[in-house]
Amino acid sequence: MxxxxxxxxxxxxxxxxxxxxxxxxxxxxxxxxxxxxxxxxxxxxxxxxxxxxxxxxxxxxxxxxxxxxxxxxxxxxxxxxxxxxxxxxxxxxxxxxxxxxxxxxxxxxxxxxxxxxxxxxxxxxxxxxxxxxVNPGFIFDSLPAFLTSICSKVEKIKATRIIDPSRRRYSFQKKIGLGLTSDEFREKMAKGEITGHVGYAESLMLLSEMVGLDIANVIEDQEPIISHEYLETQYFKISPGKVKGIKGYGKGYGKDNKLKAEVEFIATVGVSDKDSIEIDCGKYVIKWSSNGVPGDYxxxxxxxxxxxxxxxxxxxxxxxxxxxxxxx
Amino acid sequence: MxxxxxxxxxxxxxxxxxxxxxxxxxxxxxxxxxxxxxxxxxxxxxxxxxxxxxxxxxxxxxxxxxxxxxxxxxxxxxxxxxxxxxxxxxxxxxxxxxxxxxxxxxxxxxxxxxxxxxxxxxxxxxxxxxxxxVNPGFIFDSLPAFLTSICSKVEKIKATRIIDPSRRRYSFQKKIGLGLTSDEFREKMAKGEITGHVGYAESLMLLSEMVGLDIANVIEDQEPIISHEYLETQYFKISPGKVKGIKGYGKGYGKDNKLKAEVEFIATVGVSDKDSIEIDCGKYVIKWSSNGVPGDYxxxxxxxxxxxxxxxxxxxxxxxxxxxxxxx
CATH class of the missing domain: 3.40.50.720 (NAD(P)-binding Rossmann-like Domain)
Structure with a gap:
């Protein structure tokens, strides 16, 4: 088809x-x-x-x-x-x-x-x-899961995605609050007018089901990253003291309250793109990192x-x- | 079951x-x-x-x-x-x-x-x-293929695996010729008494079929790496002038003789373990690298x-x- x-x-x-x-x-x-x-x-x-x-x-x-x-x-x-x-x-x-x-x-x-x-x-x-x-769907879930193929067991997984939002589409830059004040950011997040990244918890649950991590409880949160200098992207002008990015995380805990998986997302203007995935297999820890994965593509x-x-x-x-x- | x-x-x-x-x-x-x-x-x-x-x-x-x-x-x-x-x-x-x-x-x-x-x-x-x-099966084929999930097309794939054989089992160290002279290495390879890494071409064909690279022709070869100093592993003593490792490759070409995929394997005493995979998607190149994947595990x-x-x-x-x- x-x-x-x-x-x-x-x-x-x-x-x-x-x-x-x-x-x-x-x-x-x-x-x-x-x-x-x-x-x-x-x-x-x-x-x-x-x-x-x-x-x-x-x-x-x-x-x-x-x-x-x-x-x-x-x-x-x-x-x-x-x-x-x-x-x-x-x-x-x-x-x-x-x-x-x-x-x-x-x-x-x-x-x-x-x-x-x-x-x-x-x-x-x-x-x-x-x-x-790309996320959910790959960086925080499918890829870490696939990378555990060479692990007999998995103690803990951590995935981090760092991107420069100035290379992303307008709606992405807008949804992470570029150019807002910290208060505006929190207000718009609370109202759902901007969302930041959506899917920390979904990725964790997906990863948990794939790898059998038995995650029983997930938490997630995001906060703005404030610029100390003037910055601009194709779509936004960011004065000192305004939002230049977002930092968010999700953590998944087992029934014993042990941290089984965590994901971290940083999208801030001027940073170097990088993804990293760390898998603690008990006997060894495997780390993979990328030079960046262009999100929209x-x-x-x-x-x-x-x-x-x-x-x-x-x-x-x-x-x-x-x-x-x-x-x- | x-x-x-x-x-x-x-x-x-x-x-x-x-x-x-x-x-x-x-x-x-x-x-x-x-x-x-x-x-x-x-x-x-x-x-x-x-x-x-x-x-x-x-x-x-x-x-x-x-x-x-x-x-x-x-x-x-x-x-x-x-x-x-x-x-x-x-x-x-x-x-x-x-x-x-x-x-x-x-x-x-x-x-x-x-x-x-x-x-x-x-x-x-x-x-x-x-x-x-791990290889064939993962580093040179399944993993690069899976990493193309976020590519709309693939121009070329390169995967490199670098390992220190002194952390591997006796039979692995033996099969890559540790401690032999260069002539002994070539003689034993020719007789099939040692094999080096087996599977360059198999990985390339597998990768080709997975990703649709249409590889029509594969070549592969290996050569010894000679030590300039005295080295020893748990199982072998390596005098200066003797084999301390192996370097091999496989290359897969399309019908137009264009290089579509290449894999490189370096196993030499004292090196830092690392795997790297580079995917040229046309519009962008994605590189992933590891801090080493313990082969036997x-x-x-x-x-x-x-x-x-x-x-x-x-x-x-x-x-x-x-x-x-x-x-x-």
Whole structure:
């Protein structure tokens, strides 16, 4: 199955479209978005590669009615309650859904009822629903899990991701609060107007289930990083005393209150990108580190690579656990 | 299925036994070896943990007759032609086989006829046969493939493994020629008395199939590294002018003669352990590096982690490609 509907044609949706056109391996047969500025326009023209013959529609039913068979690549939001109806509609029409929705990466944690309903509906319609991306989906969960393949047991896992947000899309820079005061940051976080990184706890639960860490309790938090100098990115001007980034963490504890896994995310202007994963196997500790993983590209690649195999997965509400078979 | 027969009770087989006993997740119900010094002795006593009630036997048929159901963990040799009869016997008795045999990691390259026969017999008996370990099995193939999950396309992959052999088992130090003269090294390599690392080409073919690199031609070679000073390991004394290690490589080329993947292995006394993997995704290059992966432990863990899921795999002659589902 190589036909794709893009549900959400924002920054990520457009990057997905570009990759699909460049690779030639998949075909875009529909695009859905609510943004009035692009509704009715040709997908190819929006991404600057000339007419593709597929227009952005604001009516999902119309697209779903005509498009079968296809896979829905869904990139509209981070919180399952906000995007639940969109995903359910795709499922009801009989489409597999591969989504960037961060909380869908492990939906039983924060939305157990919605997860159960989605699971039931996906099974009824014989389709797969799965949440993935670079994070959740890779750096804090699938990759550490896969790296435990060469461990007979795992005492503790720590994963850290450090990125310079000035290389990321506008919506990413906005959601981590660049340029705000510390108070504005906290207020907007409390109201849900900005989110920081979403998925610390979901990654930990996913990792726990993959590797069998038996995490019973997770905590997560984020705080702003304040700049002492004037900085600017493509989209934000940051005065001294304003937010230049975010630092967040998640920690997962076993029933004995022992720390089993922790993840740390630092996105701050001017830092060198780096990911690191440390696995304590008891007899030895293995550390892997990267020179940085470009988040938006990586998320797009992950969506497409999961889309390529989604039809081989067991039907229902799935997670990366169903794809990453090898681990301790 | 948690019952295990150890076919080969040398260094790796004994490490597997120790891990099994420590973890308690699997049960050893048989052990086979030809070494007269251990035949008839209790497996637990050989590994120094007291009687386990399982004796090493030199008669595979006797063990296979009594042991069902179980998984055979096979660790007797690197070359499929030498161990073919052992594996076939296990298959004929209806056992899944998880083997360290390096050339079994991708047997179609050097033993296409044996691979076809093994494939046919495994299908007939409805069992799985698979070759794995740290390398082939992880560092040069499965791990680079998995790391391409966040790439939309892959231009080129390079993996390098650097290890200090003085931390490895006697048979490893011997097979890379420690303490030999350069001439002795070449003579013994030519005669097959020592092998160096086995599996450069197999890893490349496996990686090619996983990621779709379309490698059409592979080359591989190894040469000794000569010491300029006196060195010694637990097992070998190395005079100046003698072999202190080995350097080898494999390169895989596409039909257009373009280099698609290369692997490099350096095992030399006194070096700092390090693995590195570099993936050129076209738009960006991702580099991951480790602080070293202890080879023997890692191989043992991989055998056990694959054994845990072998019963879920499609029957027949399988490779790590059937386990590593996610990649570019």
């Amino acid at each position: 190589n036909r794709v509907i893009l549900y959400g044609f924002g920054y990520i949706g457009r990057m997905v479209a570009k990759e699909i056109v460049e690779s030639g391996a998949l075909e875009i047969i529909g695009a859905i978005d609510v943004d009035e500025k692009i509704v009715g326009k040709d997908v190819g023209e929006i991404i600057g590669i000339g007419k593709l013959g597929v227009k952005v529609s604001s009516e999902p039913e119309e697209v779903f009615e005509k498009a079968k068979p296809a896979i829905v690549i869904h990139a509209t939001g981070s919180f399952l309650d906000k995007v639940f109806d969109q995903i359910v509609l795709a499922v009801e029409y009989g489409y597999h859904v591969v989504s960037t929705c961060e909380t869908l990466a492990y939906p039983w944690l924060k939305y157990p009822n919605l997860a159960d309903e989605l699971s039931r509906r996906a099974l009824e319609r014989n389709v797969v629903v799965i949440g993935t991306g 990586a998320t797009v690649a992950m969506l497409l690579n999961v889309a390529k195999i989604v039809n081989n997965l067991k039907r229902g509400l799935r997670t990366m656990k169903d794809i990453v078979l090898l681990h301790a | 948690n019952r295990v027969i150890l076919y080969g009770f040398g260094y790796i087989g004994r490490m597997v036994a120790k891990e099994i006993v420590e973890s308690g997740a699997l049960e050893i119900i048989g052990a086979i070896d030809v070494d007269e010094k251990i035949v008839g002795k209790d497996v637990g006593e050989i590994i120094g943990i007291g009687k386990l009630g399982v004796k090493v036997s030199s008669e595979p048929e006797e063990v296979f007759e009594k042991a069902k159901p179980a998984i055979v963990i096979h660790a007797t040799g690197s070359f499929l032609d030498k161990v073919f009869d052992q594996i076939v016997l296990a298959v004929e008795y209806g056992y899944h086989v998880v083997s360290t045999c390096e050339t079994l990691a991708y047997p179609w390259l050097k033993y296409p006829n044996l691979a076809d026969e093994l494939s046919r017999r495994a299908l007939e008996r409805n069992v799985v046969v698979i070759g794995t370990g 890692a191989t043992v863990a991989m055998l056990l982690n694959v054994a845990k899921i072998v019963n879920n795999l499609k029957r027949g002659l399988r490779t790590m490609k059937d386990i590593v589902l996610l990649h570019a």
